[in-house]
Every structure is written in structure tokens, then in C-alpha cells.
Amino acid sequence: MYRRPESVLVVVYTKDLKILVIKRTDPFPCWQSITGSLNNSEKKYDAALRELQEETGLTNEGTMISTGVYRTFTIDQRWKHKYDNNTKENIEYEFYYELERPLTIKLNSKEHSNYEWVNIEDAIQMVWSWTNKESLKKLSLNS
Helix, strand or coil, X not given: CCCCCEEEXXXXXXXCCEEEEEXXXXXXXXXXXXXXXXXXXXXXXXXXXXXXXHHHCCCCCCEEEEEEEEEEEECCCCCHHHCCCCCCEEEEEEEEEEECCCCCCCCCCCCEEEEEEEEHHHHHHHXXXXXXXXXXXXXXXXX
């Protein structure tokens, strides 16, 4: 079964702009925010909540905010095998998840090896994806 070429990006942050970054293990080590593909009939908001819970253990400790922003990007070759051969691009929907303070995170060890709470400038430098960087820059400007 191929992935649906739609995904969510969930930036988890605190009111004083500490950003949660998690270290992905596969297909290569990199820092990122929460990401994941939508299931077949899943709505964007539901996917954001599901991915947040699967990757961090967070459920209702904060507030999920759909920004209405989406970005289209070419699928990286390292993930191309997960999509239909005719699929070249993915649409990523942006969400923010606001917390009062940094919390202990329960990582999914199949996907991630570490997490850190960092200031927003460091997060922008750490994350590998240009869409993640753009989302963090936007959050920084709007706060």
C-alpha cells in the first residue's frame, strides 16, 4: 500500500517559544518537528492529532492550531519508494501545538532516538526540511 501524498507538519512549542525537536533515525538521522502522512480517508486535523500522539505521547496537554498554510514539495528520493511511481510531490499541511511549558516526551523508538527543547533560532538551524524551517520562521515572526 502506497502512502497518500499528503502529510502534516506539527510544530510543538511553548508560550515562551521553546521548540520541541525530535531526532529521526530512518532513513537518515535528522532533527525535525512532528511529521506524518495522512491515512486514506483521514482528515488533516485528525492526522495532526494522531501523529502528535504517536511520536510524542502528547494528547490533550496543549492546543492544536491549524494555520491553514500548506506547502508542496518534491518527494525526497529516500522516501520515493513509499509512494506510487507517478507521485512526484507531496502536500504538507502546517499545524502548531502550543503548550504552557516543556513536557517530558515519550518518543516512538522505531522512528526517533532523541528529543530536545530548544530556542526557536536553534530549532531553525537544526531542522533539515525547508518546510519545517519556514514554519518555524513564521512562528518566530508572529510571536
